[in-house]
Amino acid sequence: MIHDTYSEPVSDPHLVACLDCDLLQRIPDLEPGAIARCPRCDRELWRRRDDVSHRKLPLLLAAALLYLIAISSPMLGISAVGRESSTTVIGGAERLWDDNREGVAVLVLFTAVVAPALQIAFLLAMELAVQGRKPRRWVGSLLRHTPFTRTWSMIEVMMLGVLVALIKISELARVIPGTAMYALGALIFLLAAIQSSFDPRAIWDRVEWAESAVRGRSTPLREQVTP
Amino acid sequence: MSGAAANAMQQGLQTCETCMLLSRPAPDAHAGRCPRCDSAVHFRKPASLQRTWALVLSAAICYVPANVLPVLVTTTSSGTETDTILQGVVLLWSPTGWPLALIVLIASVMIPSAKILAMTYLLFTVQLGSMRNNGQRVRLYRTVELIGRWSMVDVFVATFTAALVQLQPLMSMGPGPGLLFFAAVVVLTMLAVESFDPRLIWDPSSEQEAHDV
Numbered sequence: 001m002i003h004d005t006y007s008e009p010v011s012d013p014h015l016v017a018c019l020d021c022d023l024l025q026r027i028p029d030l031e032p033g034a035i036a037r038c039p040r041c042d043r044e045l046w047r048r049r050d051d052v053s054h055r056k057l058p059l060l061l062a063a064a065l066l067y068l069i070a071i072s073s074p075m076l077g078i079s080a081v082g083r084e085s086s087t088t089v090i091g092g093a094e095r096l097w098d099d100n101r102e103g104v105a106v107l108v109l110f111t112a113v114v115a116p117a118l119q120i121a122f123l124l125a126m127e128l129a130v131q132g133r134k135p136r137r138w139v140g141s142l143l144r145h146t147p148f149t150r151t152w153s154m155i156e157v158m159m160l161g162v163l164v165a166l167i168k169i170s171e172l173a174r175v176i177p178g179t180a181m182y183a184l185g186a187l188i189f190l191l192a193a194i195q196s197s198f199d200p201r202a203i204w205d206r207v208e209w210a211e212s213a214v215r216g217r218s219t220p221l222r223e224q225v226t227p
Numbered sequence: 228m229s230g231a232a233a234n235a236m237q238q239g240l241q242t243c244e245t246c247m248l249l250s251r252p253a254p255d256a257h258a259g260r261c262p263r264c265d266s267a268v269h270f271r272k273p274a275s276l277q278r279t280w281a282l283v284l285s286a287a288i289c290y291v292p293a294n295v296l297p298v299l300v301t302t303t304s305s306g307t308e309t310d311t312i313l314q315g316v317v318l319l320w321s322p323t324g325w326p327l328a329l330i331v332l333i334a335s336v337m338i339p340s341a342k343i344l345a346m347t348y349l350l351f352t353v354q355l356g357s358m359r360n361n362g363q364r365v366r367l368y369r370t371v372e373l374i375g376r377w378s379m380v381d382v383f384v385a386t387f388t389a390a391l392v393q394l395q396p397l398m399s400m401g402p403g404p405g406l407l408f409f410a411a412v413v414v415l416t417m418l419a420v421e422s423f424d425p426r427l428i429w430d431p432s433s434e435q436e437a438h439d440v
Binding site for chain 1: 233234235236238240241242244245246247248249250251252253256259260261262263264265266268319324327330331334361362365366368369376377379380381382383384386387388389390391392393394397398401402406407410411414417421425426428429430433
């Protein structure tokens with residue numbers, strides 16, 4: 001069922017309902033670094049980040065570069081019986097595909113290559129867009145889909161998998177950690193740092209509303225609700 | 228505000244799960260669209276229990292072949308050997324290798340089964356209208372949500388092992404038929420967690436409170 005009618009927003013932007021227990025409550029204005037939690041179920045409702053947006057762009061560009069290194073260079077190499085070979089992430093997925101494990105190959109490609117690329121690209125695009133002017137409508141579309149990219153981007157899980165594989169194979173042959181492994185390790189820390197200064201609520205507060213494209217109004221806060 | 232705290236649904240308000248904007252649907256509608264971020268908004272995730280049950284049961288079914296069928300096939304000059312997930316753990320278990328075996332045991336054996344059991348427990352208690360241990364149950368849900376992704380570890384281990392150990396005719400490794408089912412368990416349980424609505428845990432208590440007032 002498709003619902004094309006926009007709902008009526010409540011007038012008080014501080015009034016929210018907890019996503020885990022639906023308790024109606026008011027979020028106070030927070031100091032940077034402070035956290036608002038639901039008093040009933042302890043769910044984190046808003047973590048106000050320090051305003052460090054001017055520092056995020058170089059970090060994001062570095063993350064993009066590390067990502068490119070991590071997917072294009074060898075992850076692990078092996079040296080045994082006078083032969084040497086190595087594999088990249090994509091090479092690993094290709095090998096699964098050739099072995100008739102197409103489903104697993106697609107999953108590996110999606111969680112290790114596609115989703116991280118989307119995650120970094122979305123963050124980068126939003127970072128560029130929120131500087132200065134009022135963020136446009138498409139920023140909201142990207143922001144809406146960032147949780148999805150975060151759920152399915154599994155580079156830190158892949159890192160653990162690579163380490164386990166490295167130790168496992170080292171019992172059979174000499175294993176050489178590749179450039180991609182170091183790039184991946186650095187990327188995990190960098191992305192964690194970027195995510196920790198990312199404040200979706202702050203962007204939602206400023207972004208152009210979806211319905212304004214249809215009805216041509218910008219601040220449609222009207223209805224009074226007294227809980 | 229009256230004595231008991233109200234939830235949004237009792238006030239006829241819906242919260243957007245994407246941007247947390249609170250809104251009221253059109254007078255005769257049960258759902259609408261978020262005017263800020265364009266997502267569909269509902270009082271509760273639609274058909275949450277049915278969807279979650281379907282996904283959890285599918286995961287439980289895939290769990291059997293995932294553990295019985297081999298995930299890794301080793302071909303050497305002397306023949307072919309296959310390893311299931313548990314055999315892989317046993318093989319890794321040695322005086323020096325036990326930490327590694329423990330990681331694989333937790334990520335590949337304990338997390339997937341714990342996820343299926345935890346989701347089943349949550350579904351049962353919600354359907355029975357339980358009003359007890361709400362806080363603990365929602366914490367269980369958040370834990371499952373947080374650790375679920377780590378069971379993908381074995382898929383990556385198999386991927387890199389199979390791609391690297393290609394020393395024909397001496398020795399080669401390839402992914403076994405169990406790997407697809409194992410990956411399916413991981414994906415299905417993650418989708419089950421996403422389709423479950425934790426607010427259902429609190430609804431019976433909220434109704435009771437409203438009734439008492």
